[in-house]
Amino acid sequence: MVVGGFSGLDGPIGSSSGKITASVVITCIVAASSGLIFGYDTGISGGVTTMPSFLEKFFPSVVRKAAEARTNIYCIYDSQALTSFTSSLYIAGLVASLVASHLTAAVGRRNTMVVGGLTFLSGAAINAGAANVAMLILGRLFLGFGLGFTNQATPVYLSEVAPPKWRGAFNTGFNFFVSIGVVTANCINFATAKQSWGWRLSLGLAVVPAAIMTIGALFILDTPSSLIQRGKVEQARHALRKVRGKDCDVESELAELKKASDVAKEANEEPFVTILERKYRPHLVMSIAIPLFQQLTGINIIAFYAPVLFRSVGFGNDSALTAAIILGLVHLASIFVAAYVVDRFGRRFLFIEGGIQMFVCQVGVGVLVAVTAGASGTKEISKGYAILVLLLMCIYVAGFGWSWGPLSWLIPSEIFPIKIRPTGQSISVAVNFAATFVLSQTFLTMLCYFKYGTFLFYAAWNVLMTIFIALFLPETKGIPLDSMNLVWEKHWYWRRFVCD
Numbered sequence: 001m002v003v004g005g006f007s008g009l010d011g012p013i014g015s016s017s018g019k020i021t022a023s024v025v026i027t028c029i030v031a032a033s034s035g036l037i038f039g040y041d042t043g044i045s046g047g048v049t050t051m052p053s054f055l056e057k058f059f060p061s062v063v064r065k066a067a068e069a070r071t072n073i074y075c076i077y078d079s080q081a082l083t084s085f086t087s088s089l090y091i092a093g094l095v096a097s098l099v100a101s102h103l104t105a106a107v108g109r110r111n112t113m114v115v116g117g118l119t120f121l122s123g124a125a126i127n128a129g130a131a132n133v134a135m136l137i138l139g140r141l142f143l144g145f146g147l148g149f150t151n152q153a154t155p156v157y158l159s160e161v162a163p164p165k166w167r168g169a170f171n172t173g174f175n176f177f178v179s180i181g182v183v184t185a186n187c188i189n190f191a192t193a194k195q196s197w198g199w200r201l202s203l204g205l206a207v208v209p210a211a212i213m214t215i216g217a218l219f220i221l222d223t224p225s226s227l228i229q230r231g232k233v234e235q236a237r238h239a240l241r242k243v244r245g246k247d248c249d250v251e252s253e254l255a256e257l258k259k260a261s262d263v264a265k266e267a268n269e270e271p272f273v274t275i276l277e278r279k280y281r282p283h284l285v286m287s288i289a290i291p292l293f294q295q296l297t298g299i300n301i302i303a304f305y306a307p308v309l310f311r312s313v314g315f316g317n318d319s320a321l322t323a324a325i326i327l328g329l330v331h332l333a334s335i336f337v338a339a340y341v342v343d344r345f346g347r348r349f350l351f352i353e354g355g356i357q358m359f360v361c362q363v364g365v366g367v368l369v370a371v372t373a374g375a376s377g378t379k380e381i382s383k384g385y386a387i388l389v390l391l392l393m394c395i396y397v398a399g400f401g402w403s404w405g406p407l408s409w410l411i412p413s414e415i416f417p418i419k420i421r422p423t424g425q426s427i428s429v430a431v432n433f434a435a436t437f438v439l440s441q442t443f444l445t446m447l448c449y450f451k452y453g454t455f456l457f458y459a460a461w462n463v464l465m466t467i468f469i470a471l472f473l474p475e476t477k478g479i480p481l482d483s484m485n486l487v488w489e490k491h492w493y494w495r496r497f498v499c500d
Contacts, residue, residue, distance in 0.1 A: 039181020096148025354403020
């Protein structure tokens, strides 16, 4: 047995069907489209914050700083007000994701996605009509509440509906739509950047993906696990037959789900208390460590500030937005690799390979920026070196796209028993939002003071998280959700907690 791996189980356990039906594909595509709003917001924020008309209206100090003759490239966009616009969303998302734990248990996964979509749509409308910074931040708070609900409910929905054998591939659909949202947003930013009203259009068009995912969610059934948990056994049987196929015997799987639900109801404990029990220690550690490490790869910083970053290292405004589009397309393509590999070679393989790849690229970018821009940041970077930075960033984004990108949403959604699954996912999403808030609020200041060392800072974290995965994450591919406790019982370290 590999130190952190799990060789005792290989393939499905129990009677859950691994058959892929048209219904389960359509259902998962519709549910995964919730990722559109997360991706669109991530992409649009970074582009809008480089638009001259937007900066002149809301953040004129940034414009003045950029116009100075010998501006340090690391410090052009170091504005706490500007980063507050981007990062205020994540405080709201953090709160909403914790509330969503009880909401998904009470009204279901699907209905929580609908609530999230409607809330996000409201925030987009407020941002489009913003007249001052206060309105901008209010709109961002509504967007954050919407994302908190959808990011909590969607990965759990996908893991509960997908056949165990192909759960990884179906769950990457969420990240696929996140990436589509990012690319779409970058293209819209590129088209609107030179218009005085361009930022309003970019922010306002967020209502489109919100409407798409909300309307789509109204036409799908809730998950069988959620329906059983709420006492709707006949509806759960109908939903299970629909996603597994009419000719499939679903009674054994239904019985397993009902048994797990009955055990959870008998416990009758507050799930936020239950998850602190010793036997759930490995689950809790993973729900905190994995989303935290995902942010410490530095990816959201790249996504938020790619146009800003590329302008800082020598690209013009149009070229910077083009470079951001290129990164988005690379990320989109890499998710296909993840979907193909994750259920064949496993989660651990992708985590470890991606971590090594990102480390090498972060070090490469840090060294290049140090050599070309210098410690002072006043040297002009040649176009050739700027293109090399872009190439390294593409390789970095590809590594993230087939590892920490999709898997950080997949793992927390599949490792918890049903009684604490919404709670575990809520904690995971809350940690993700909290880490994103802190890092997005501090990145531009870090870039200003750490200079090229910022990239080496994230490279060091990539080493640490790769070692953590190698030692402590068991392999979960192909294991039915209700049998997931077995992987912890077999693990060299975690068995001391779960087997007591």
